[in-house]
Amino acid sequence: MKDLLRSQDLSRADIELLLDTATDFAANPLRSNTALAHKSVAIYMTKPSTRTRLSAETAVAHLGGTPIFIRGDELQLGRGESIADTARIISGYCSALIIRTFAQSDVDELGANASIPVINALTDDDHPTQLLADWLTIRENFGKDISGRKFVYLGDGNNMSHAWLIMGAIMGAHVVTATPSGAWAPDLQIIEMAQKIAKQSGGKVEVLHDPEAAVKDASVLYTDVWMSMGDSEDLRERKIVALSPFAVTGKLMSLTQKDSVFMHCLPAHRGEEVEASVIDGANSIIWRQAYHRRTTIQALLYHLVRGDLKGSNQ
Numbered sequence: 001m002k003d004l005l006r007s008q009d010l011s012r013a014d015i016e017l018l019l020d021t022a023t024d025f026a027a028n029p030l031r032s033n034t035a036l037a038h039k040s041v042a043i044y045m046t047k048p049s050t051r052t053r054l055s056a057e058t059a060v061a062h063l064g065g066t067p068i069f070i071r072g073d074e075l076q077l078g079r080g081e082s083i084a085d086t087a088r089i090i091s092g093y094c095s096a097l098i099i100r101t102f103a104q105s106d107v108d109e110l111g112a113n114a115s116i117p118v119i120n121a122l123t124d125d126d127h128p129t130q131l132l133a134d135w136l137t138i139r140e141n142f143g144k145d146i147s148g149r150k151f152v153y154l155g156d157g158n159n160m161s162h163a164w165l166i167m168g169a170i171m172g173a174h175v176v177t178a179t180p181s182g183a184w185a186p187d188l189q190i191i192e193m194a195q196k197i198a199k200q201s202g203g204k205v206e207v208l209h210d211p212e213a214a215v216k217d218a219s220v221l222y223t224d225v226w227m228s229m230g231d232s233e234d235l236r237e238r239k240i241v242a243l244s245p246f247a248v249t250g251k252l253m254s255l256t257q258k259d260s261v262f263m264h265c266l267p268a269h270r271g272e273e274v275e276a277s278v279i280d281g282a283n284s285i286i287w288r289q290a291y292h293r294r295t296t297i298q299a300l301l302y303h304l305v306r307g308d309l310k311g312s313n314q
Contacts, residue, residue, distance in 0.1 A: 008197070032064075044098070045099070046072030087118075124228075150219060151176065155178075161177045165207075173204075211252060223248050248279075261283050
């Protein structure tokens, strides 16, 4: 496995290896501080970022490498140079490329033409690096045995809902999305792929449209902002009306397991997708979740550059 372009690229064994290594990096960030010595990693972002940029640059530095941050307007891509040519150029200078952008097809083309590992750090379709951090945080809270537990995402059927379904299915988990039907439901092809993976892994995938039914006896409630980067402001009013029943409230949390936790990939809009009393409450683990963006990207870089990941057949 050369690249991480989509969540389904990873096998369960890959994920377990990455989580084990990330756990080590959480305890000792400089454990492998020469792994990228005298090497550089390009971090190319056409979308604004707080956690992804900071975690990626810190991860590279902790491995002994030099992070090179590149904004979307700083490459000749903006003046017509092809993605394929850009991939070949970056491969000549750097040992890996981390990209955060809009179109999944751009990431796929970079992976096809780069000779170095390419890591998808968010597209409009997927967010695999976030889900690695999420699953490490889940494992810290509940251990490796997740039998009998339910993990629920509520809100917009966006890239986060897609990654939630796919990664959860790979892990053999009972994963649920609770979204409106229609325009803001997860993509049907993603649902079908997650269901196929779950059949092989022993997991369970549910796509529901009733938030109270979805969260009953859940161990995790997870949400994301309702207006994603790239969404037209013309959609705001209609989206808020459609998504308001899926806001994570104290009432919904009261329907979950006694040891349940709240998670959010951030940034958060208190009073929209989540009540302040929930996100700032005792059951919220969002800061540990955000911290693990670094540990998991560090593990991903470490193993991809070494060629340790096998990949899936999906």
